[in-house]
Amino acid sequence: MKMPANSSGSILTANTGEGGEKNRIINPELWQACAGPLVNLPAAGSHVVYFPQGHSEQVAASMKKDVDAQIPSYPNLQSKLLCILHNVTLHADTETDEVYAQMTLQPVPSQFDRDALLRSDLSMKAHKPQTEFFCKTLTASDTSTHGGFSVPRRAAEKIFPPLDFSMQPPAQELVARDLHDNAWTFRHIYRGQPKRHLLTTGWSLFVSGKRLFAGDSVLFIRDEKQQLLLGIRRANRQPANLSSSVLSSDSMHIGVLAAAAHAAANNTPFTVFYNPRASPSEFVIPLAKYYKAVCSNQISLGMRFRMMFETEESGTRRYMGTITGISDLDGVRWKNSQWRNLQVGWDEATAGERRNRVSIWEIEPIT
Amino acid sequence: MKMPANSSGSILTANTGEGGEKNRIINPELWQACAGPLVNLPAAGSHVVYFPQGHSEQVAASMKKDVDAQIPSYPNLQSKLLCILHNVTLHADTETDEVYAQMTLQPVPSQFDRDALLRSDLSMKAHKPQTEFFCKTLTASDTSTHGGFSVPRRAAEKIFPPLDFSMQPPAQELVARDLHDNAWTFRHIYRGQPKRHLLTTGWSLFVSGKRLFAGDSVLFIRDEKQQLLLGIRRANRQPANLSSSVLSSDSMHIGVLAAAAHAAANNTPFTVFYNPRASPSEFVIPLAKYYKAVCSNQISLGMRFRMMFETEESGTRRYMGTITGISDLDGVRWKNSQWRNLQVGWDEATAGERRNRVSIWEIEPIT
DNA sequence: CTGTAGGCTCCCGGCCGACAA
DNA sequence: TTGTCGGCCGGGAGCCTACAG
Numbered sequence: 001m002k003m004p005a006n007s008s009g010s011i012l013t014a015n016t017g018e019g020g021e022k023n024r025i026i027n028p029e030l031w032q033a034c035a036g037p038l039v040n041l042p043a044a045g046s047h048v049v050y051f052p053q054g055h056s057e058q059v060a061a062s063m064k065k066d067v068d069a070q071i072p073s074y075p076n077l078q079s080k081l082l083c084i085l086h087n088v089t090l091h092a093d094t095e096t097d098e099v100y101a102q103m104t105l106q107p108v109p110s111q112f113d114r115d116a117l118l119r120s121d122l123s124m125k126a127h128k129p130q131t132e133f134f135c136k137t138l139t140a141s142d143t144s145t146h147g148g149f150s151v152p153r154r155a156a157e158k159i160f161p162p163l164d165f166s167m168q169p170p171a172q173e174l175v176a177r178d179l180h181d182n183a184w185t186f187r188h189i190y191r192g193q194p195k196r197h198l199l200t201t202g203w204s205l206f207v208s209g210k211r212l213f214a215g216d217s218v219l220f221i222r223d224e225k226q227q228l229l230l231g232i233r234r235a236n237r238q239p240a241n242l243s244s245s246v247l248s249s250d251s252m253h254i255g256v257l258a259a260a261a262h263a264a265a266n267n268t269p270f271t272v273f274y275n276p277r278a279s280p281s282e283f284v285i286p287l288a289k290y291y292k293a294v295c296s297n298q299i300s301l302g303m304r305f306r307m308m309f310e311t312e313e314s315g316t317r318r319y320m321g322t323i324t325g326i327s328d329l330d331g332v333r334w335k336n337s338q339w340r341n342l343q344v345g346w347d348e349a350t351a352g353e354r355r356n357r358v359s360i361w362e363i364e365p366i367t
Numbered sequence: 368m369k370m371p372a373n374s375s376g377s378i379l380t381a382n383t384g385e386g387g388e389k390n391r392i393i394n395p396e397l398w399q400a401c402a403g404p405l406v407n408l409p410a411a412g413s414h415v416v417y418f419p420q421g422h423s424e425q426v427a428a429s430m431k432k433d434v435d436a437q438i439p440s441y442p443n444l445q446s447k448l449l450c451i452l453h454n455v456t457l458h459a460d461t462e463t464d465e466v467y468a469q470m471t472l473q474p475v476p477s478q479f480d481r482d483a484l485l486r487s488d489l490s491m492k493a494h495k496p497q498t499e500f501f502c503k504t505l506t507a508s509d510t511s512t513h514g515g516f517s518v519p520r521r522a523a524e525k526i527f528p529p530l531d532f533s534m535q536p537p538a539q540e541l542v543a544r545d546l547h548d549n550a551w552t553f554r555h556i557y558r559g560q561p562k563r564h565l566l567t568t569g570w571s572l573f574v575s576g577k578r579l580f581a582g583d584s585v586l587f588i589r590d591e592k593q594q595l596l597l598g599i600r601r602a603n604r605q606p607a608n609l610s611s612s613v614l615s616s617d618s619m620h621i622g623v624l625a626a627a628a629h630a631a632a633n634n635t636p637f638t639v640f641y642n643p644r645a646s647p648s649e650f651v652i653p654l655a656k657y658y659k660a661v662c663s664n665q666i667s668l669g670m671r672f673r674m675m676f677e678t679e680e681s682g683t684r685r686y687m688g689t690i691t692g693i694s695d696l697d698g699v700r701w702k703n704s705q706w707r708n709l710q711v712g713w714d715e716a717t718a719g720e721r722r723n724r725v726s727i728w729e730i731e732p733i734t
Numbered sequence: 735c736t737g738t739a740g741g742c743t744c745c746c747g748g749c750c751g752a753c754a755a
Numbered sequence: 756t757t758g759t760c761g762g763c764c765g766g767g768a769g770c771c772t773a774c775a776g
Contacts, residue, residue, distance in 0.1 A: 062613045072629045093612050100612045141758055145747055150757060193751060196757065200749065244611055245460050245467045246429045246645075247619055248638040254629065255614060255622020262439045262621065271615040278613075508737055512768050517736060560772065563736065567770065735776100742771080750762080 026090040026179055027229060033133055033221050034092075034099045034179065034231040035276040037316050038308055041101055044088050047287040050081045050105055052260045053330070053339040054283025055272060056253055062278050063249040071253045071333075077261040079337035081107045082287070086269060092179035097210065097232050099179070099276065103284060106269040134159055135219035135233070135314040143207055143214045148200040151188075156197035159220045159228070163190055174199070176220065176230040184209075184230065219314065233277070233314075281340070285361055293361035299326065299342065305363040309354070319354065320347045320366070329357060393457040393546055394596055400500055400588050401459075401466045401546065401598040402643040404683050405675055408468055411455045414654040417448045417472055419627045420697070420706040421650025422639060423620055429645050430616045438620050438700075444628040446704035448474045449654070453636060459546035464577065464599050466546070466643065470651060473636040501526055502586035502600070502681040510574055510581045516553075516566040523555075523564035526587050526595070530557055541566070543587065543597040551597065586681070600644070600681075648707070652728055660728035666693065666709065672730040676721070686721065687714045687733075696724060 032039065042048045060067055083105040092099050134155035136142075142149050151160075163170035171189040178184065187201035212218070215235035223229055247255070256272075263270035274284060306318040325343030328335060340357040399406065409415045427434055450472040459466050501522035503509075509516050518527075530537035538556040545551065554568040579585070582602035590596055614622070623639075630637035641651060673685040692710030695702060707724040 059613060072633075091612065098612060102615070139758060141760090144759095146760085147748065147750090153756065189749095191750080192757095193753095194756075198749095204748070244613070245458065245465060245640055245642060246426060246611070247614070247622055248469070248626075248640060250638055251622040251626040252614055252619070253622075254626045255618040255620075258625035259615075259618040259621045271617055273612055273615060275612060506737060508739090511738095513739085514769070514771090520735065556770095558771080559736095560774095561735070565770095571769070737776085738774090740771105740773085743769090745766105745768080747764105747766085749764090752760085752762100753758105754760105755756100755758080 024181055026092060027177075027223060028090060029221060029223050030179055030229045030231050031090045031092070031099050033135075033219055033314075034097075034233060036233075036310050037314060038310050039276040039282070041088055041274075042085055042284060042286040044085055046085055047108070048083050048085045048105070049285045049287060049290045050083050050107075050260070050272070051079065051283045051285070051337075051339045052077060052081070052257055053079055053334050053337055054279070054281055055256050055260070057281070058275060058279035058283065059249070059252050059256055061280060062275065063244070063252065065249045067253055071250060071257070073333040074257045074261045077257060077264060079334045079339060081105075081260065081264055082109075083107050083284075085284070094180065096234070097179055098234075098278075099231075101274045101276075103272050103274060104269050105263070105272060105284070107264045107267050109267070132159055133219065133221045133314075135217050137217045137235075137312070138207075138212060138214050140214045143212055143216075145204060148198050148203045149186075149218075151197035151199060153197060155220065156188075156190075159222055160188060160197075161228075163188070165190075174228060176228040178230055178232075217314075280355065281359065281362065283339075289361050293363075294338075298365075299323065299360060301325065304366045305344075306366060307358065307363045318364075321345055321363075322347075391548055393459060394544075394590060395457060396588060396590050397546055397596045397598050398457045398459070398466050400502075400586055400681075401464075401600060403600075403677050404681060405677050406643040406649075408455055408641075409452055409651060409653040411452055413452055414475070415450050415452045415472070416652045416654060416657045417450050417474075417627070417639070418446065418650045418652070418704075418706045419444060419448070419624055420446055420701050420704055421646070421648055422623050422627070424648070425642060425646035425650065426616070426619050426623055428647060429642065430611070430619065432616045434620055438617060438624070440700040441624045441628045444624060444631060446701045446706060448472075448627065448631055449476075450474050450651075452651070461547065463601070464546055465601075465645075466598075468641045468643075470639050470641060471636050472630070472639060472651070474631045474634050476634070499526055500586065500588045500681075502584055504584045504602075504679070505574075505579060505581050507581045510579055510583075512571060515568075515570045516585075518555075518564035518566060520564060522587070526589055527555060527564075528595075530555070532557075541595060543595040545597055545599075584681075647722065648726065648729065650706075656728050660730075661705075663732075665732075666690065666727060668692065671733045672711075673733060674725065674730045685731075688712055688730075689714075 056067060085103060086106055087102075087104040089102045090099070091102060134152065136152055136155065139150070141147055160174060161172065163172055169189055169191040171187060171191075174186045174188045175183050176186070184206050185202050186199040186206070189198050189200055190196070191198065206212075210232055212232060213235070217233040217235075218230060219233065220228060220230050244252075259270045262268070272284070274282070276282075301323060303323045304320065305323065306320050308316050308318055311317050321344045323342055324345050326341060327343065328337060329340045330337070338359060340355075340359050342358050342360060342363070344356060344358055344363075346354050423434060452470055453473055454469075454471040456469045457466070458469060501519065503519055503522065506517070508514055527541060528539065530539055536556055536558040538554060538558075541553045541555045542550050543553070551573050552569050553566040553573070556565050556567055557563070558565065573579075577599055579599060580602070584600040584602075585597060586600065587595065587597050611619075626637045629635070639651070641649070643649075668690060670690045671687065672690065673687050675683050675685055678684050688711045690709055691712045693708055694710065695704060696707050697704070705726060707722075707726050709725050709727060709730070711723060711725055711730075713721050
């Protein structure tokens with residue numbers, strides 16, 4: 001297991017995977033765009049708090065299977081581990097383009113470390129401004145074999161190179177690279193009555209190559225070098241890697257807990273995968289963020305708060321809610337855990353899909 | 368976790384998976400045909416020997432990643448566990464059609480149990496005769512969009528319903544069901560100069576639907592009800608589920624060992640997946656087969672033996688070899704393990720791809 | 735007996751504007 | 756502003772035979 005010494009470096013270091021992925025750097029801006037606006041990975045070298053319970057939840061979500069009563073509890077494994085984050089690498093599944101991050105964590109004795117807190121704090125402030133970016137959910141027409149892709153006007157004007165309007169009709173060839181650095185070329189044309197931006201030749205190859213369907217999203221960004229990049233986000237349709245056919249979900253859950261327990265007992269490094277779009281919540285939290293929330297938020301029943309959510313088109317908006325209870329999510333295995341121990345209600349009735357349990361560092365109290 | 372009482376029943380019980388797979392019975396004959404002629408699952412209710420080391424090897428093979436030195440050793444976990452096999456269910460990956468079996472094992476105190484041995488013995492004798500079956504490796508022409516599928520003459524005559532040769536040309540519609548019980552229809556026609564059997568209309572849909580390429584194999588069988596079934600076997604091409612993006616391979620290996628260790632310590636059931644075409648060797652061995660080998664085979668250096676292998680077209684043949692050494696495969700974690708502790712050489716020089724380590728129950732000594 | 739290639743047909747992939755939400 | 760449809764053209768999917776190994 002490698003453990004590079006660059007604990008400073010950039011916020012996101014992209015790198016090769018465990019398996020076959022060639023030695024290819026994943027573009028961090030594109031990864032971030034695919035992961036969504038709420039995702040903010042902690043910096044390599046900083047201190048973090050790791051929640052095995054949350055990790056287990058991600059496994060459950062990926063397998064579409066709840067934690068089984070068979071799973072032994074690990075009485076020596078605490079509900080949170082203070083760790084140093086040695087390494088963060090960005091990845092994308094070669095088959096599905098699903099983005100995920102690999103993190104190497106090493107538990108450290110949990111004595112207060114002012115220096116660690118400061119460094120963690122620094123990494124948090126480094127949240128980059130959103131790059132030039134647009135995201136569109138594909139319509140039936142966009143994905144049918146009958147035609148091309150209808151580009152939203154603003155998107156085309158903001159992201160694509162300007163067309164030469166002296167041509168009749170104005171058109172150009174676009175080249176955009178995906179997470180695996182594959183180049184896709186499209187004919188971009190401005191035509192029709194009324195006039196509109198369209199991607200024609202090359203588009204259907206992309207749709208079939210990525211196996212996209214109506215409801216999936218495509219996003220374009222322009223990176224710092226003015227290069228055009230594109231990524232995809234699949235709709236939350238069912239057929240995920242349901243059962244991996246390699247390991248039972250029980251063994252997976254046990255693997256998560258046993259690996260963390262072993263690492264905690266020996267203060268040795270261990271590796272986790274964080275899958276931002278599969279997981280309901282981040283389970284590796286910057287130490288500074290954690291401390292800030294725990295120290296400053298005085299939690300009480302009836303307390304009002306705001307919380308960020310991602311919108312349909314990859315924006316953010318805040319919803320307001322009220323704390324209705326404080327209790328263990330799992331009183332048997334994880335007693336007195338802070339993982340989603342706040343029961344909440346939401347102001348807006350449409351909030352059916354929002355979670356009814358959150359952790360303290362996810363919310364902003366209203367002062 | 369269910370634990371049905373039918374410890375007698377049929378050799379192979381097919382059932383639903385952990386995850387979403389609908390409540391669908393996988394046809395045991397088709398599963399067996401896809402798994403290959405050497406695969407012989409132990410019967411539910413019988414006693415087996417489970418080798419965590421072999422299980423770990425399967426995980427490594429599935430991830431294309433060797434076991435890492437980071438994995439803690441489980442000193443309390445023996446290299447073999449005597450278990451009762453509560454349940455065996457057959458599965459096929461919804462995406463790839465890869466066949467695998469889920470087994471529920473429960474460790475039992477390892478005292479000799481004559482009754483268990485007998486029952487295990489019974490299950491072994493029940494090896495069914497091969498059903499009517501053919502298997503063909505797809506050629507470039509079979510998979511090109513230019514044409515259909517050329518059916519080997521003997522195969523068509525043995526498996527397909529007879530054609531009405533009064534027609535000009537003789538033709539019929541075939542319906543065959545795959546592992547997921549999806550029906551595929553093909554036009555079967557006998558034409559050309561010289562005459563031959565071909566599948567035309569419908570064939571290309573099947574090829575693209577299953578994402579088959581030249582080198583992959585397709586197989587047809589007729590089950591007891593004279594129904595036509597078809598399965599596929601992919602060539603050993605690289606892009607497997609390299610990294611699952613859910614769990615690090617370290618955690619997977621730990622999960623395998625920790626689950627087995629926990630089950631062994633408490634005599635509670637645990638679940639494993641056996642993937643016949645990914646794994647180099649079976650790691651759940653019928654107790655009778657194990658005992659027979661251990662008791663009757665007097666192993667010595669220089670001993671001659673035969674061993675079964677699968678041929679190109681899903682037949683079997685024996686190769687001869689000599690035992691060249693007896694030693695631990697992994698002297699650190701698995702001392703004195705019988706898992707592939709025999710080093711061997713093969714008579715035929717072309718045996719480059721054959722393994723140089725085997726376990727005692729895989730070979731037949733030459734008397 | 736069966737793999738590949740050439741020929742031929744026609745279906746549907748894919749580009750267009752019309753129209754309406 | 757943009758989703759869907761009807762029109763329409765051309766390339767390639769797919770059925771056939773010929774030929775060779």
